[in-house]
């Protein structure tokens with residue numbers, strides 16, 4: 005009945021494991037309790053759990069990302085603490101706990117923090133910037149979200165029931181094979197990635213079609229905001245790269261479950277193929293995360309410099325070049341696997357070539373500020389912090405691309421420092437800048453600037469202190485993933501790194517305080533105009549928060565930054581005539597499918613085959629049932645749309 | 661000359677580190693052709709990158725400050741989005757940097773190909789390394805001996821290490837001496853080096869292969885040729901290396917003993933085998949890849965000719 009799930013799978017074997025489980029369960033119960041206390045279930049059900057509105061799905065994505073950010077960061081803090089403590093001989097993580105922690109940290113931060121954060125921001129912003137009323141496939145959009153949430157749930161539950169993988173976030177065989185790791189840990193990892201892989205692929209399809217088919221009239225490709233361009237390229241990368249990952253983990257799952265030999269060392273299997281497939285996804289993944297962040301920075305810099313972006317067409321070309329080249333460099337993750345010098349050199353040089361368009365972008369952001377009027381909104385802090393710190397990571401990235409340098413730094417703390425230097429200032433700073441930039445659009449009031457700036461300094465200083473020592477430790481020969489530091493001379497730098505992690509902790513707490521303070525003081529910080537930053541793209545032409553149908557009348561675009569240009573010329577945007585709007589009917593089906601996917605994965609991990617079959621049938625039934633629903637849209641009559649228009653005009657001072 | 665090269669690195673990127681002794685910064689105190697060239701490359705590229713980075717960082721902050729809105733500068737121009745001069749610079753600076761670094765990559769990658777034996781006509785000295793859970797086995801086929809967790813090699817002579825693993829994927833790492841390269845089950849990979857002077861260096865498995873991988877470490881002893889010859893003779897009689905930890909001595913390493921050795925263990929002592937069955941390395945690879953045949957090692961000249 006319960007497969008291989010027994011009493012021993014519960015975390016009563018160690019205090020730290022039990023503490024982690026208690027926090028997870030306790031936090032979950034607390035959230036449920038609070039929702040019940042404030043009688044929010046009905047509101048939540050109607051507005052979020054069953055919604056197909058892209059804006060609310062975007063918000064839910066970001067909530068998931070922030071929750072997972074906290075979880076992943078606790079892992080990071082434990083790792084820094086363990087390495088520091090063990091250097092002085094008193095490590096506190098026992099058994100394979102450290103290994104579980106770094107595996108969970110990487111998996112969570114990439115798949116369940118960065119990716120959902122990106123999906124959330126894009127979901128919210130993209131249709132608004134395009135002048136669209138929703139994404140192309142609202143139902144599939146909700147399904148993507150709920151599958152992601154289900155997969156994230158699997159990672160979270162692994163803390164309570166059973167263990168997580170110890171194979172790192174990359175899960176290389178033969179270590180992740182069933183012979184070496186027969187337990188549930190790797191299976192948790194496999195199923196979480198498999199499910200979220202499907203979800204992200206569908207998200208990519210949705211974004212591409214939305215951009216191709218749902219632009220406002222007149223918005224030619226070269227009139228799209230840079231953010232939209234970066235999303236387009238990022239989504240195309242998703243379509244090409246994610247199937248490689250989904251296939252790789254599926255084949256690994258077959259090796260584990262049915263003892264096939266895709267990635268075993270013997271019986272004709274080839275473990276190098278997993279490495280290949282994984283990085284065919286893994287490198288592009290970095291770019292599909294960072295491109296939208298570049299898009300956010302472009303929007304933020306242009307808006308707060310009061311200028312058009314410098315070199316728009318060069319920016320677009322740079323983005324497209326990055327998209328193509330990013331898919332041709334994956335071999336740099338295994339220069340040390342023994343390929344010929346020519347193969348290694350070609351991939352090394354291809355990797356460096358990405359530095360050209362990226363460098364160009366940095367210069368273009370600089371010259372967007374040049375002769376502008378730079379306002380130091382908190383999003384500008386994140387942007388400037390990004391520009392200063394990211395170039396250091398770019399430089400060490402180019403160093404890694406020089407094959408013989410990589411021979412020395414590969415697998416060391418230097419590498420860890422490098423990719424955190426890309427992902428923290430590059431990706432996370434971008435998303436946080438976007439979160440603070442678009443927050444008033446989503447909720448109708450601005451975020452507290454003071455706490456935002458404090459959060460920035462916590463992150464920027466914390467990042468520097470935490471990762472610059474790792475560069476040095478790498479050069480001192482410290483292999484990554486070392487649980488017990490064997491050389492006491494590493495201790496001083498590890499202490500610095502730990503202090504850095506504490507500063508980041510302050511940054512995270514400041515983000516939460518900012519949210520709390522802003523909600524508390526929302527009455528003073530209302531955004532009544534819909535355009536608090538003197539923005540440039542279409543999302544600022546509608547009220548904050550936007551009505552369910554986004555645009556009462558669809559704007560007509562006649563140039564790049566049409567809204568900003570209209571404001572400057574003192575005229576109004578042109579609009580199509582108002583009419584009735586069809587909106588998707590809320591539905592419970594995506595949530596049912598997400599929960600079923602969670603149960604399906606859980607059943608497969610624990611060999612509860614009855615539950616596996618049952619949840620599969622529920623998913624299948626839900627999908628078939630859904631396809632028989634004819635009336636999945638409801639019509640907002642023209643009267644109501646126009647009423648929305650009038651109140652919007654009243655509130656927004658005639659913006660629309 | 662070496663002292664001068666070390667200067668900027670110590671000064672710029674590693675201020676915070678506690679000195680720069682050989683033990684704490686092996687990569688910055690390289691030995692032999694491979695280690696030295698790789699170090700040289702590290703310094704040159706760091707310098708080139710710094711040349712671009714520093715102006716960009718300063719420029720970014722300077723422009724942001726200079727054009728802050730509260731300064732109310734008169735040259736505000738919201739339509740300034742294109743300038744031939746600036747666009748030229750912004751494309752050429754990255755392009756030239758990358759072109760320079762790309763050229764260096766091409767040259768150095770070929771020069772430092774880990775498969776290329778050093779020296780030209782001299783046949784390299786062969787050592788076979790097997791990465792086990794969590795220990796290193798080194799076989800010296802010419803001397804017919806084997807060691808666990810201790811690598812001893814001659815100086816002044818090219819050395820080739822043939823690598824394989826059983827059963828995990830790992831990576832051999834002797835910072836400052838050889839290029840890191842993966843050891844994989846059922847496959848043979850190679851690393852080459854030529855150390856000029858006798859010395860001692862730490863080696864490790866740099867690639868996570870399970871809890872305990874960080875204990876898969878060994879000490880590398882480079883000995884002068886005559887000392888090395890004496891050591892191999894002594895080891896065949898069970899004599900430990902002078903000045904190093906005393907080794908546990910075993911008689912013969914054959915497949916039967918290997919089956920015991922391969923069992924996962926942690927923190928194994930340095931062990932010497934007085935004799936080894938001749939084709940053990942090949943047999944270990946064949947456990948996974950029955951078709952495997954060991955080919956003879958090329959000299960530097962032969963390798964370059966074949967390439």
Ligand SMILES: [Cu+2]
Nearest residue numbers: 287334336337
């Ligand atoms: Cu990469």
